[in-house]
Amino acid sequence: GENVEQHPSTLSVQEGDSAVIKCTYSDSASNYFPWYKQELGKRPQLIIDIRSNVGEKKDQRIAVTLNKTAKHFSLHITETQPEDSAVYFCAASGDYGQNFVFGPGTRLSVLP
């Protein structure tokens, strides 16, 4: 089955700097790669996602890149703000949401 690894497990950045979180997956059949943000005590919520027919996707300060050959994808957050502090989870699944597997998470702290 699918296995998703995520690095780093914790990340501290100064406000205004960029943050990058990387994930690798094992199943070449995976085609959908979402990123979730979980604030303390709340439910995970989708912040951005990408499909395998796209190499990069951007939404304001957040971008995701995908290298399907190498089986890795990354989350990039620019101009970080204190409200970006949270746990971020990557995930991978098939075309129809089957075999949905989450990575172990990255705790991002944005220091003022």
Add this chain to the structure above:
Amino acid sequence: NAGVTQTPKFRILKIGQSMTLQCTQDMNHNYMYWYRQDPGMGLKLIYYSVGAGITDKGEVPNGYNVSRSTTEDFPLRLELAAPSQTSVYFCASSSASGRNEQFFGPGTRLTVL
């Protein structure tokens, strides 16, 4: 749309008691999932369902049971509760077509003493 709803929000159980965590979605999603999240940890899949009448085990199914008699409901049953089942339980759902985003419920915080 209410999205994914879960009841109860909090529950304290004694060792050996049983309970059912309720999950309902009103988005007509085919897929539904149960996760547990221990403090400071990631999401571990307990059970999932790809449609009414179909369920399958995830990574950590021991001590739990599920059923999916309707598209909307996916209850999680705990039999003989143990302290190791103290956790936050999230139910989620997704569509098999279009965007496959998983929508999460607000969670149930369970403590077993």
